[in-house]
Amino acid sequence: MSKIIAAKTIVTCPGRNFVTLKIVTEDGTYGIGDATLNGRELAVEAYLTEHVIPCLIGRDAHQIEDVWQFLYRGAYWRRGPVTMSALAAVDMALWDIKGKVAGLPVYQLLGGACRTGVMVYGHANGETIDETLANAADYVEQGYKAIRLQSGVPGLKGTYGVSKDRFFYEPADSDLPKETLWSTEKYLRSAPDLFRAARERLGWDIHLLHDVHHRLTPIEAARLGKDLEPYRLFWMEDATPAENQDGFRLVRQHTTTPLAVGEVFNSIHDCKTLIQEQLIDYIRATVVHAGGISHLRRIASLADLHHVRTGCHGATDLSPVSMAAALHFDLSIPNFGIQEYMRHTAETDAVFPHAYSFADGMLHPGEAPGLGVDIDEDLAATYPYRRAYLPVARREDGSMHDW
């Protein structure tokens, strides 16, 4: 028994907002978990403070599964991004505590390493194809084996996924949602040009990925998948809004471009049809939004039965605590595919000192007991919360468009 005697949330904004849960046990051991939900941070913070933390006090920190079941089954209003992010933070923090008490990195508790490192993909983007490919060439030089390419769409000012900074990308950059312009026709004309040029310039020894950000109908996604086939993408991500899972049947019938989806999923119930019918190749559900390490392992086990591999979301709105948790998970499961890696800024890295490291296109979680990430609470307190939103998209006629 390792009784939980205290828990609290820490909200900080070292360039962007993060919510962290800290759980302390009677022997003074503490664990941390990420509870960040981009643009809705304080909803999770309040859910944890008002509804979860009171239920944690007095429980055994070692009973990770029982605590998970208590908070999930006992919630009645279960699932959904707020609830599952809060539950994820508890789960991560308890795995962190267990690792620290055992003196082992979490991946060892999950069965040990299945691979020497975790292949990651970086983000190369630019206003033009030339700019995007120049940035991609830098990633190749840094040793990356896989790169996501996003480029501005000719005729559209500012495209989601395209940043001004070469290496640091923060789309939640406005205190109210910024309205951007979208044209499916223009995008569908330009996206294949990007990948044709990429293969000419970068060759075939690098994995190329692309994120459509849920912006196409199934038949449009099918056409893009076909147009991209000659360039052999590692995956086409979020081709169509994921609520309408029937849409994936149509996309699947028309293209052999591998499909990835799942960053907005919160539970195994969101992905089970797509996995069981083999309508996707990569499931991108992530530790923080899908109930923590414990629940993500269930999703991965189901996926493994159906030849679906993982590709955890890893944008900058997931804190270094989530990144570490994802790396322990990635290292330990048989059907790992790839891990997204959008580097955090130096300010964020200073607030969250961590043991994970990058070399030769791979990340490794390191050998520190637990998750191997800490939070400098004094430094965190110097960065107060600032409301920040992702942009929204309108079509050229002014109507709202899907993400």
Ligand SMILES: O=C(O)C(=O)C[C@H](O)[C@H](O)CO
């Ligand atoms: O990283 C990705 O694949 C994304 O699509 C980034 C998301 O837009 C971002 O995490 C939303 O909060």
Ligand SMILES: [Mg+2]
């Ligand atoms: Mg995405």
